[in-house]
Amino acid sequence: MLHDWAGADESQEQLRLAYLHHLVEHPDGMWRTCRPDHLTASTVIVGSSADRVLLTLHSRLGRWLQTGGHCEPGDHTLLAAALREAVEESGIRGLRVDPVPLRLDRHLVVCGSGEPARHLDVQFLALAPAVAQERASAESTALGWFGVEALPDSADSSVRALVAAARTRLTS
Numbered sequence: 001m002l003h004d005w006a007g008a009d010e011s012q013e014q015l016r017l018a019y020l021h022h023l024v025e026h027p028d029g030m031w032r033t034c035r036p037d038h039l040t041a042s043t044v045i046v047g048s049s050a051d052r053v054l055l056t057l058h059s060r061l062g063r064w065l066q067t068g069g070h071c072e073p074g075d076h077t078l079l080a081a082a083l084r085e086a087v088e089e090s091g092i093r094g095l096r097v098d099p100v101p102l103r104l105d106r107h108l109v110v111c112g113s114g115e116p117a118r119h120l121d122v123q124f125l126a127l128a129p130a131v132a133q134e135r136a137s138a139e140s141t142a143l144g145w146f147g148v149e150a151l152p153d154s155a156d157s158s159v160r161a162l163v164a165a166a167r168t169r170l171t172s
Helices: 010-025 078-090 157-171
Strands: 037-046 052-060 067-070 104-110 117-128 140-149
Touching: 010 037, 010 104, 037 078, 037 140, 037 157, 052 078, 067 078, 078 117, 078 157, 104 157, 117 157
Parallel strands: 037 117
Antiparallel strands: 037 052, 037 067, 052 140, 104 117
16 A cells, blocks of 8 residues: 555655555564554544544543554554554444545654554544444543644644645545
8 A cells, every 4th residue: 555655745755665664674564563663553533524523532641642553463454454443442333434545654652561662653534424423442531523723732743734634635
């Protein structure tokens, strides 16, 4: 998928090439056991009217984020991992995930082992059905719908860039 996708700008293209290099150098690059970097998949869930997004208040980080996480053995693609994580963390059935990645983001995290790692996140866009019934998972303190112009203060620059990319895709 990353071979066929083109970054929207030079920085996205550089990330794409870095991800591909990582996967060549690390056959286990999709798994959380790969250190210091590994691929992850996340999804920004947009409401049916496209004017709001569903974010999760991450219980460990205390920040509003998109849904997402590590790839698991049953995930045959990054898209499958993104959809699985979105459904698990939001409780919403019937999400329609755009199979074309929205953007890439590389960020430092401290994983469950307490050891720092970098997530090479492939981010997707999902549309929620009109009658979406969200339900927080154990990984979340809460779920919340936010206007695309009214994101919570704790939403970092990565979340803001992801929401902006979603708006651009939906309006073009």
